[in-house]
Amino acid sequence: MRLSVISPTLNEAECVPRLVEALERALGDINYEILIVDDNSPDGTWSIAQNISLTNPRVRFLRRMQNPGLGAAVIDGFSAAEGDVLACIDADLQHDPLILARMLEELQDGADIVVGSRHVEGGSARDWNRLRRIQSWIANKMAQLLLGIRLKDPMSGYFLVWRKDFYEIREHLNGKGFKILLEILSNLHAPKIIEVPYTFRPRTRGQSKLCGRIILQFFHQLWRLCSSNRRHSTR
Ligand SMILES: Nc1nc2c(ncn2[C@@H]2O[C@H](COP(=O)(O)OP(=O)(O)OP(=O)(O)O)[C@@H](O)[C@H]2O)c(=O)[nH]1
Numbered sequence: 001m002r003l004s005v006i007s008p009t010l011n012e013a014e015c016v017p018r019l020v021e022a023l024e025r026a027l028g029d030i031n032y033e034i035l036i037v038d039d040n041s042p043d044g045t046w047s048i049a050q051n052i053s054l055t056n057p058r059v060r061f062l063r064r065m066q067n068p069g070l071g072a073a074v075i076d077g078f079s080a081a082e083g084d085v086l087a088c089i090d091a092d093l094q095h096d097p098l099i100l101a102r103m104l105e106e107l108q109d110g111a112d113i114v115v116g117s118r119h120v121e122g123g124s125a126r127d128w129n130r131l132r133r134i135q136s137w138i139a140n141k142m143a144q145l146l147l148g149i150r151l152k153d154p155m156s157g158y159f160l161v162w163r164k165d166f167y168e169i170r171e172h173l174n175g176k177g178f179k180i181l182l183e184i185l186s187n188l189h190a191p192k193i194i195e196v197p198y199t200f201r202p203r204t205r206g207q208s209k210l211c212g213r214i215i216l217q218f219f220h221q222l223w224r225l226c227s228s229n230r231r232h233s234t235r
């Protein structure tokens with residue numbers, strides 16, 4: 001069983017070396033590879049990843065020159081991965097790598113998809129301000145109600161999926177949204193989902209990419225997924 005850990009990056013030069021170290025500590029003797037999928041970041045994130053890959057055979061990188069965007073980067077990373085299991089993790093260390101081993105166990109024990117969750121017991125996003133909490137609550141409720149997703153943290157960007165399942169749905173995935181997990185969940189047929197709690201940490205390096213344009217993209221993504229679900233259910 002091989003695990004591929006895919007991390008999409010945009011201007012995360014300071015974060016990438018820390019992420020690689022944290023993953024190495026967390027994954028111990030698990031058979032894994034790390035794939036940094038960078039959108040040709042102006043801060044040279046891809047060259048930092050390239051330098052690490054020269055001395056660390058577990059690390060690879062993709063420098064994407066076209067079709068920028070988080071969702072498209074994850075799809076390309078998953079497509080280039082060699083493991084049986086694909087993990088998606090943010091580079092900024094807000095996702096705790098220490099739960100990866102448990103997430104992998106849950107998948108091997110029968111789950112189709114395992115999600116790192118801030119909203120199940122034991123999880124939290126305690127450093128969020130009031131506005132971010134309200135935004136997150138609204139986004140969660142909309143995703144749960146409009147897409148019928150029974151998941152406490154459907155907005156998570158931290159998840160594991162079997163590569164064979166990704167290949168089955170790959171051609172139906174639209175990379176235009178920021179929330180690739182919603183695309184995957186909307187395309188898998190009645191998946192068994194397990195949520196593993198973790199504490200979403202504050203970003204200590206680099207800058208957030210969450211902005212008004214991304215929020216608009218999210219509404220567009222929800223509307224698109226919701227109408228395509230309706231089309232399928234009325235057929
Ligand atoms: N390749 C690629 N990666 C991206 C893009 N946008 C964001 N990312 C990466 O996706 C991950 C999540 O982005 P963040 O900006 O941390 O989003 P967030 O965690 O929802 O927001 P914060 O809590 O404010 O950090 C990070 O590793 C980013 O570098 C993009 O357009 N292309």
Ligand SMILES: [Mg+2]
Pocket residue numbers: 090092094203208
């Ligand atoms: Mg982040």
